[in-house]
Amino acid sequence: MKNVIRPLGVAIVFFASGCSSDTARRTTYETLQNVRQQECLKTPSSDCGKRESYEDYQRKRKELGL
Numbered sequence: 001m002k003n004v005i006r007p008l009g010v011a012i013v014f015f016a017s018g019c020s021s022d023t024a025r026r027t028t029y030e031t032l033q034n035v036r037q038q039e040c041l042k043t044p045s046s047d048c049g050k051r052e053s054y055e056d057y058q059r060k061r062k063e064l065g066l
Helices: 002-016 021-042 054-064
Strands: none
Touching: 021 054
16 A cells, blocks of 8 residues: 555655646656556566556557547
């Protein structure tokens, strides 16, 4: 639970500091990817796979019309 609260706190600080919305979205996305990667690495039997870049994520969203 602490691993989730900390990234959310970082995201809130970025939103409150007045950074651009794209920067905030990118930071939030990358923070969540880091949390998922850390959780995956804790389970030795799981296949963590390759992390998707923010640019790839945005491209896929546009292709889906989101």
